[in-house]
Amino acid sequence: MRVLFAGTPAVAVPALRRLVADGHEVVAALTRDDAPVGRKRVLTPSPVASAATELGLPVLKFNRIDAAAEQAIGETGADVAAIVAYGGLVPPSALAIPPRGWVNLHFSLLPRWRGAAPVQHAVIAGDDVTGAVTFQLEAGLDTGPVYGQLTQEIRPGQTSGELLESLADSGSVLLSQTIAGLEQGKLVAVPQSGEITHAPKLALEDGRVDWAQPALAIRRRINGVTPEPGAWTTWKDARVKLGPLTRQPTAAEIEQLPGHEDLAEAAPGQVVVLGGRKPRAFVGTGSHALELETVQPAGKKMMAASDWARGIGKDEVVFA
Structure with a gap:
């Protein structure tokens, strides 16, 4: 099954590397444009772009998924898209391009902490346990049905950065397993249930x-x-x-x-x-x-x- 990977920051890199290491046919990486970094504001590829280039993958750079991006996505011939912290909305027209849809790796136990900063909000709220899920991406904000999940204890004194790094590693395995399960026709997405909380980006x-x-x-x-x-x-x-x-x-x-x-x-x-x-x-x-x-x-x-x-x-x- 041909996989398009979408992601931008360093937290998404373990998932990309895992998909390649596990033998999935990753056909391209979709990421955001090069951005200025450091005091000299040097234009620098995203961590995902750098990793994809190292892995010999084509890189598609778009800050937003518009008509041009949709054309590029369609030309990859991907059967499914795996997305981890891409940093932009995927419109319904783009969701419909891969026949098997988009699989999102999200770092919380949905529907708790829907939004851009789930790990930070979990630590601030004093949650004892968090985790990661893979779910079918749809038009709503992190509302899609769930394919699989893992749980992880939040240690006293643990920072959100440390927790996110750990979840990025364990979540990469979950995403790879989810893609394999979809290819084998063994997975059925289950609607979310439980208390809904939101995790907006922190200012x-x-x-x-x-x-x-x-x-x-x-x-x-x-x-x-x-x-x-x-x-x-x-x-x-x-x-x-x-x-x-x-x-x-x-x-x-x-x-x-x-x-x-x-x-x-x-x-x-x-x-x-x-x-x-x-x-x-x-x-x-x-x-x-x-x-x-x-x-x-x-x-x-x-x-x-x-x-x-x-x-x-x-x-x-x-x-x-």
Whole structure:
């Protein structure tokens, strides 16, 4: 069965490589146009375009699936299209081109977290389990019937970037198995069932920390927006970026720190520095203090919170 692969970012590359490695006849890769990257804004092929070229596959570059793109898709002679984070809508006219339709690999347990940022929203919401599904793409937003799924536990302290990387690898196997099952005529798509939730794309403002929230909610948000769009707060009207909170000291460990009593009285956003030559920076929240792990002040590189705390000395710091 001839397969057209559609995808753009790095998270889609494992699926493309898996389809080729498993012997599927991938006839072309559909991806978005080259985009400016870095400070010099150099036009750079998408990760999928680069991988497809390395694999010796024809590459179709379209930012939107218009009449020209549909003609190119039809000329591939694909029986089915496999799509992973292409980054654009597939209109009904294009959905009808491959005889076996389009199979979407989506990184959630549909119908939970329909939309562009399912992994980020799962981490922010504090879900214990997420996963990936393959489903038949249709005109609605992630509404199509499901072919198969896998589940995965979300570990405490895990960032959305780490979780997405893991799901991209395991999901690539699911997609390959789904394509094989369709070719063998063994799969039947099942309508989605359960609570519907939505996962819209996150904006920069979604990464801003509200220190009045409980510590657990703040930790989930920081980890959920890492690496994109990134967590941040402000100090002296300048933005301070915050790295993920992958570990947090226990209450017993905090009690061993000199001056730990100050943490109990820390107001939301107030920074409390404990320790001597290697200080530790804590921030008050709506419940209990959180320890910062890495910090990026304006105009500087990301650094260990201990180095940042040493640099601020005895300055009073209150994040807003």
